[in-house]
Amino acid sequence: xxxxxxxxxxxxxxxxxxxxxxxxxxxxxxxxxxxxxxxxxxxxxxxxxxxxxxxxxxxxxxxxxxxxxxxxxxxxxxxxxx
Numbered sequence: 001x002x003x004x005x006x007x008x009x010x011x012x013x014x015x016x017x018x019x020x021x022x023x024x025x026x027x028x029x030x031x032x033x034x035x036x037x038x039x040x041x042x043x044x045x046x047x048x049x050x051x052x053x054x055x056x057x058x059x060x061x062x063x064x065x066x067x068x069x070x071x072x073x074x075x076x077x078x079x080x081x082x
Contacts, residue, residue: 011019027034035041063070071077 011022014022027038
């Protein structure tokens with residue numbers, strides 16, 4: 001565990017550009033944790049996930065009742081945060 005903490009601390013001290021590059025390189029550094037098919041494999045996986053389905057159904061119902069209580073997220077709203 002100490003090694004993991006040391007790695008996290010070292011990453012936090014990297015300049016922003018180096019951190020961004022590391023994020024891009026992580027799949028190549030840990031190929032067993034990041035299969036080559038990546039998101040495609042996740043999106044094509046038909047395994048039932050009842051807890052996630054239930055949560056999404058609940059959110060859909062809440063949105064149907066009060067759509068104005070949900071934040072609007074689009075390209076313009078994301079640009080405003082920069």
